[in-house]
Amino acid sequence: MGLPSASLVTEGFIAQGQMTAEGSGMPNLPLAAISGHTDIYNDEEFQNVIETVTLDETIKALTTQPEDIKPVHEPGPRDIVSKGTFEEVNQYFYENKWQEGIPIVPPTMEKVEKFLKFTTRAADEVLGELLPDRREATIWNIAVNGVMAGCRPEYMPVLIAIAEVLADPRYGVEHSSNTPGAEELITINGPIIKELEFNYTQGALRVGFQANTSIGRFVRLYLRNVAGFLPHETDKGTFGNTWRVVLAENEDFLASIGWKPTSFYQGFKEGDNVVTIARYTSGGVLVSVFGDTADKVLPCLGDGLVRHIGWELIFTTGLPANPGFARTQRPHLILSPCIAEVIAKSGYSKKDVQRYLYENARIPAWRFEELLSWMSPEKIDLCQLVDAGIAPKQFCESNDPSRMVPIVCSSDDFLITVSGDPLRNNAYAFTSNGIFGYTTSKKIELPPNWKELLREARVR
């Protein structure tokens, strides 16, 4: 447009605003600060902040010509940026914010080249641009960060599929720093689980297994180094988590009870190697799910899902100001094999479990509206959201405030994965961050000589 502008930004988001502006090609875009955060002031305090701080900053932004941009020189992908011992390299990477505070494996040319042998794609191929830094995701920098994370070279096809998810606009990588501090979870399906020795039994989601742990770390490093998410700058998670260890499904067990893998419900064929990534906010374990039939077990699982979802319901029906949030809530239920077996013995498939949860994991409309209203300046009425075409019609089947409404828009929105200790009747419920890291899957493409390469790699 070419108009002078002043962008109003709360104090804690100035650094993120600057970085986002830089990623959009306007690093000198003037911002006008609002001291503190808008949500914590009474009206009088708020008026004082706007009059004493924001007003002058707005005038300055509109009338002071920003300084011209000075080009910044950055290294090229094959440039050697440092030479030193293990400790010196790690200190250098830490000072440059390229590692997270624990040592990385030094990314040397020799190591990167070993990773590149596990793909036929050109090293300089660009998979996409990752916001907020808007840096190119390439096969090359996937390998560099894979080395750093402690991955083995044969993990490279998985790492590429992960980067493809991050580069997919449906996933929404630019939201990976929103204030709820959601964390990515990668779920993996296919024969590659065994080929790369992922843990899919006892201790799922626990560190201690190289493929699960190092690939989980890779995602956090890639978000840091290529997307550009840094705490105190662009990463605005109020509270964060350490990266999540990769979840692998127990496909042997699935086959024994006739259930399909998670990837099947994401549109892939059984036997495909697939990564699925989503960002999850809250979640928790459902312990000692007692019962010998589906009728006894499923109510406990439904109740667990309902108890773990709260503000995230904004991603089910949206809000008046945020219609795009609607229909993006996808809770993820992890069942240990013995719970899945009980359910399967009663004749239920995963699809039947999804249907059950849709019909039964419900809350009263008044409670749903209360939870949404706490996130909004105005009182939320589900029927108004339906009338506006934002929420689906099932959220206003009557005006009875005690009517029970679902926590998702469709039974297909529930993701169900079987993993964990086969001999313990526990489950885990994850609540998703909706549109901000929307559940997205990609097929893992293997090189034509995969078996041979893998054989060679296993000679350790």
Next chain:
Amino acid sequence: MSLKKEYEVLWPRGRKAREYHPLAKRPVSFEGLTICELWDGLFRGNQIFPILRERLSERYPGVEIIPWTDFPRDGDHGFPDWESHPDVLKEKGCDMVIVGTGA
């Protein structure tokens, strides 16, 4: 891995894939100019903009301010129709824009 060994290490980042856009020339004074407000419906913009409007009008009597409510919304549900804004800003003769609220 020997701690004495030296490593030549590579850059872990990627090329920045964007061009810089020059910013618009700022005016010396607001006299005779039109400021337009754009609000995304979040973080108390409905309170911020009236305060700024009042104080700017007091300080710069020659300025015209077009409130955020004069810009297209999608129905009556309080969110902007962003896609139509470039045309509407032109139509309304906006010289400057105040945008909120980032938080």
